[in-house]
Amino acid sequence: MLKEKIEAALNDQLNFEFYSAYIYLSMSAYFESIDLKGCSQWMKAQTQEEMLHAMKFFDFIAERGGRVMLKQIDSPETQWESPLKAFENALHHEGIVTEKINHLMDLAQQEKDHATQIFLQWFISEQVEEEASVNAVVQRLKLAGDNPGPLFMLDRDLSARVFTMPASGSDPT
Ligand code: FEO
Numbered sequence: 001m002l003k004e005k006i007e008a009a010l011n012d013q014l015n016f017e018f019y020s021a022y023i024y025l026s027m028s029a030y031f032e033s034i035d036l037k038g039c040s041q042w043m044k045a046q047t048q049e050e051m052l053h054a055m056k057f058f059d060f061i062a063e064r065g066g067r068v069m070l071k072q073i074d075s076p077e078t079q080w081e082s083p084l085k086a087f088e089n090a091l092h093h094e095g096i097v098t099e100k101i102n103h104l105m106d107l108a109q110q111e112k113d114h115a116t117q118i119f120l121q122w123f124i125s126e127q128v129e130e131e132a133s134v135n136a137v138v139q140r141l142k143l144a145g146d147n148p149g150p151l152f153m154l155d156r157d158l159s160a161r162v163f164t165m166p167a168s169g170s171d172p173t
Contacts, residue, residue, distance in 0.1 A: 002066040
């Protein structure tokens with residue numbers, strides 16, 4: 001059985017993953033509005049990643065005999081000054097997610113909840129990838145500066161990103 005403290009913290013993270021999905025879907029809409037279809041597609045795939053993360057928490061809470069409690073999801077921002085600002089915002093957001101996952105791990109360790117620690121291990125590795133992939137785009141946008149050529153090339157490259165559901169569904173193993 002899950003301890004109440006852990007159950008509450010896992011539910012909070014579940015909510016935050018849905019919030020992340022919302023932020024990236026809002027960024028996708030922003031990129032659509034400025035005709036950067038590749039960036040929009042990249043953000044759509046990122047949204048699906050976040051939904052998968054949320055569902056991993058959902059399944060884990062249920063599997064451990066806990067109760068999933070869905071909460072209100074905050075409204076995301078809708079407008080950014082530039083593509084670079086949007087991706088910088090995404091990078092900042094991923095830093096917050098990493099901190100939250102680390103705090104969850106600290107709590108699971110304090111509470112000697114070994115199963116939750118093993119579950120969170122996947123997210124700790126995932127966050128390294130999440131930050132790296134957003135940062136790679138931030139760096140290319142910085143290099144592109146105000147030049148439309150490199151920006152359109154980047155947009156074309158980002159259009160190739162597709163979300164693929166892992167073969168094991170939402171199973172974190
Ligand atoms: Fe679910 Fe991008 O962290």
